[in-house]
Amino acid sequence: MTGRIRRGSLDLVLEPGETALEGLLRGGAAVPSSCRAGACQACMLRAVSGDPGPAAQQGLAPALREQGWFLPCMSRPTGELVIQEGPPPAIGASIADVTEVGPAIVRVRLEPDEDLSYRPGQYVQLIQGEHVRAYSLASSPAEGRALELHVRVHRLGRMSRWLAAAAPGTRVGLRGPAGACFYTEGRPDQPLLLVGTGTGLAPLRAIVRDARRRGHTGPIALVHGARDTAGFYLVDELQGMVDGTGNFRYVRCAMSGETSEDVEIGDLGAVTQRLFPSLKGWRVFLCGSPDRVNALKKQCFLRGAGLKDISADAFLTAEMPPPVRSARGP
Amino acid sequence: MTSLYDELGGAVAIDAAVDIFYRKVMADAKLAPYFDDVDMERQAAKQKAFLTMVTGGPANYSGRDMRRAHAHLVAEGIDDSHFDAVVGHLAGTLKELGVDDAKIARVGAVAESVRNDVLGRSPAV
Numbered sequence: 001m002t003g004r005i006r007r008g009s010l011d012l013v014l015e016p017g018e019t020a021l022e023g024l025l026r027g028g029a030a031v032p033s034s035c036r037a038g039a040c041q042a043c044m045l046r047a048v049s050g051d052p053g054p055a056a057q058q059g060l061a062p063a064l065r066e067q068g069w070f071l072p073c074m075s076r077p078t079g080e081l082v083i084q085e086g087p088p089p090a091i092g093a094s095i096a097d098v099t100e101v102g103p104a105i106v107r108v109r110l111e112p113d114e115d116l117s118y119r120p121g122q123y124v125q126l127i128q129g130e131h132v133r134a135y136s137l138a139s140s141p142a143e144g145r146a147l148e149l150h151v152r153v154h155r156l157g158r159m160s161r162w163l164a165a166a167a168p169g170t171r172v173g174l175r176g177p178a179g180a181c182f183y184t185e186g187r188p189d190q191p192l193l194l195v196g197t198g199t200g201l202a203p204l205r206a207i208v209r210d211a212r213r214r215g216h217t218g219p220i221a222l223v224h225g226a227r228d229t230a231g232f233y234l235v236d237e238l239q240g241m242v243d244g245t246g247n248f249r250y251v252r253c254a255m256s257g258e259t260s261e262d263v264e265i266g267d268l269g270a271v272t273q274r275l276f277p278s279l280k281g282w283r284v285f286l287c288g289s290p291d292r293v294n295a296l297k298k299q300c301f302l303r304g305a306g307l308k309d310i311s312a313d314a315f316l317t318a319e320m321p322p323p324v325r326s327a328r329g330p
Numbered sequence: 331m332t333s334l335y336d337e338l339g340g341a342v343a344i345d346a347a348v349d350i351f352y353r354k355v356m357a358d359a360k361l362a363p364y365f366d367d368v369d370m371e372r373q374a375a376k377q378k379a380f381l382t383m384v385t386g387g388p389a390n391y392s393g394r395d396m397r398r399a400h401a402h403l404v405a406e407g408i409d410d411s412h413f414d415a416v417v418g419h420l421a422g423t424l425k426e427l428g429v430d431d432a433k434i435a436r437v438g439a440v441a442e443s444v445r446n447d448v449l450g451r452s453p454a455v
Contacts, residue, residue, distance in 0.1 A: 038341060058341050058342070058345075298356065
């Protein structure tokens with residue numbers, strides 16, 4: 001059988017033994033590549049339809065495989081393979097309601113003009129005029145078409161302040177979904193640890209609910225970090241998910257304040273490490289600021305979690321002043 | 331001759347080896363500072379390419395690549411002791427995976443062949 005690849009205006013039949021990467025390059029496509037042996041992942045692309053073959057997805061995280069990402073240098077398709085080119089188009093949405101759920105945190109519900117196909121925990125880009133910002137989805141397609149976002153309202157945030165003040169019916173554009181931080185099926189008894197700060201709770205809430213909906217049987221622990229105890233939100237909902245079987249554990253961790261039964265005081269990394277000293281065999285989800293997420297990721301890896309079992313989603317704050325070069329040495 | 335790469339079980343086994351190897355390197359106080367600010371996925375991909383190369387798998391990894399990739403670390407002062415530590419963790423990883431000493435020595439010899447490139451020295455004669 002002969003393989004055939006299509007990408008944008010490119011449409012060509014592969015020669016015997018030729019890889020998708022070789023075909024793309026022969027057809028004039030600009031695809032970066034390095035090792036051409038399935039190791040460096042520089043050439044990774046996304047298949048919209050068709051089968052790139054198992055060798056082309058060996059070593060990729062399950063979340064990436066599920067979305068069609070593959071390594072063209074290892075792909076010898078035997079049928080037609082359609083490869084994604086350019087950003088996906090935006091769709092329109094109406095703001096349904098905006099509710100304050102915590103200090104400077106609002107929950108925004110959006111009604112998109114068409115069903116959005118996404119995995120709970122992925123993010124979308126909101127487009128308002130010339131401003132584009134990414135927000136994680138706290139909702140699930142299983143609960144209806146509406147999308148739920150948790151938005152931290154920054155003092156100078158153009159998009160966040162606009163969203164917080166938006167009247168019902170206000171129009172906004174959105175693009176997506178994107179992101180690889182979501183639950184994947186296949187290991188229902190694997191213990192799950194989810195750690196997030198601030199509105200990093202949004203995707204984690206979605207992932208916990210999705211895992212339970214999909215019949216996850218292993219223990220699930222959610223750790224929400226905040227600067228102080230006033231920063232916790234959705235507390236009633238999450239406490240309501242603790243059912244006495246010990247299968248769901250909900251921990252709040254504040255940097256300062258009073259310790260109580262389910263509020264830990266201290267550094268989020270240190271507290272997480274104390275409560276979960278060994279993560280061998282665990283699946284880990286991390287959401288929050290890039291520094292925090294990277295530190296937690298390293299820590300969880302050193303505590304035994306496999307690198308491919310750690311999904312991290314770092315939130316960048318567009319409104320922050322230009323980054324100051326770190327004076328810290330290696 | 332079958333390569334150790336194939337004996338270990340090819341790409342699947344190398345993925346498992348990368349986790350063990352990378353964890354050892356990051357837990358080493360002497361090496362850890364050099365990995366502080368790196369992207370872990372990209373670093374793991376590089377280590378996979380490295381482990382594939384030293385076990386005789388299908389990798390295009392040239393001395394020039396090694397030289398370029400480590401130039402900034404040479405400028406920061408890495409030396410033979412760092413290289414030895416990494417090779418030690420490589421041997422420890424293979425031992426953990428049940429590879430016998432003779433084969434570990436073979437892998438060590440391949441790793442040894444890039445020492446001068448990694449440390450940015452002119453090739454030994």
